[in-house]
Amino acid sequence: MPGRDSPFRNRSAAENLDLFRRMKAGEFPNGARSLRAKIDMAAPNLWLRDPLLYRIRHVPHHHAGAAWCLYPLYDYAHCLSDYFEGITHSICTLEFVDHRPLYDWLLGSLDLPRALPHQYEFAKLTLGYTLVSKRKLLRLVQENKVAGWDDPRMPTLSGLRRRGIPAHAIRQFVANLGVTKHDSLTEVAVFEHTIREALNHSSERRLAVLKPIKIVLTNLAPGEVLVCQATNNPQSESPTTRAVELTREVFIESDDFAEVPPPKYFRLKPGGEVRLKYACIIKLDEIVQDSAGAITELRCTADLTTRNGQPNCDKKVKGTIHWVSAEQAIDAEVRLYDRLFTVPEPGASEDFLSLVNPHSLETVQAKLEPSLAASAAPACYQFERLGYFTPDAKESTPARLVFNRTITLRDAWAK
């Protein structure tokens, strides 16, 4: 069914030019006049039915100020600016396929001397559990669902970088995807794999405990220090080491202890043995509780013959866990990020604000090995057995360290 002609469709060119000058001069209020291309009101493609080119908007422009009250519509500006800039291939997303005939018509009607640009449309990169629409991202910022455009949970470049994701990983991810013309949803696992691959090779290892529980090594004297050598990066061609010091009191991860262990639990349990990484094997002798029944410390015996270079250093135990010296550890706030949304396709719902993951940020007070005291962004570290972490570029200072978790390590046990 053809469209209905505008009552002004057959106005003369001279009359239109005069009106256009008056529109430009600011003679009319918003919406009182407009300028259309005269194409074909019977065209099956709706965008060819005399589309609007200019409309009046009395609002200042962020570059041009108040000089203009006339603004072109996207379709008109797009093809022309491509031509002005000498673009040959103008790449955009699928929703503009219907507009291509108008893009071509406008350029073709102008008798232009140079070769005309062509528009090519491809599917946008839709990532699971993520939004990429700028308009929707804006609402997350405006309604304080995140702490700003560079919140480490945001899929903006500034957010990804603050999260600690290397630029190289972002490029590699995009290069791995390929480009097509049908709508797709890329699983976040693909992005996460690229990030881990990049960070695994470049990040130095450090020891850090996010949720500490205290261990007392009863056969070490108070003040006694055993120096151990820790590998900085086992992926390196020629790995270097640093010293970490074992003392009578250390912190381990509370997740690495189970009073009632599930089947196949390799970590510390009553009567069980684990290796403190780079140090020695310890055996749990006694669980100390306060009057309320809460566990206050675990008393263990260290087998010093299992240290590196000692006769039993090759002794095998199922579990190896990370630790920090309680006397030497430094404090840091660590922000644990998770996916921002609870569903794979938050963009499919108008109600996406209610789909924000309430657990997308958890903050803990962690204990770090002392070598991290001088760390600053953009350094990235692997906290052994936990994941990759980077000092927050905005808020971390030597006096008050703040780390962002970029991503966890793969965890075969969690499955």
Next chain:
RNA sequence: UGUCCGAUGGUGUAACGGUAGCACAAGGCCCUUUGGAGGCCUUUGUCAUGGUUCGAAUCCAUGUCGGACAGCCA
């Protein structure tokens, strides 16, 4: 409803008309002072029905399913 676009394992993608491959995911095994990393192996696919052809994921027809658009937004 109209116009347009698309359809290959769970996901994302390759394959002049000529062996359906790669990555992620999943599963199994080996190794391991990170339940990490690494190594080896495995499962799963051409939307359907016809046609053309010696031969079709690819070309043609019809159908099915999915998506975009129908703003004085971009």
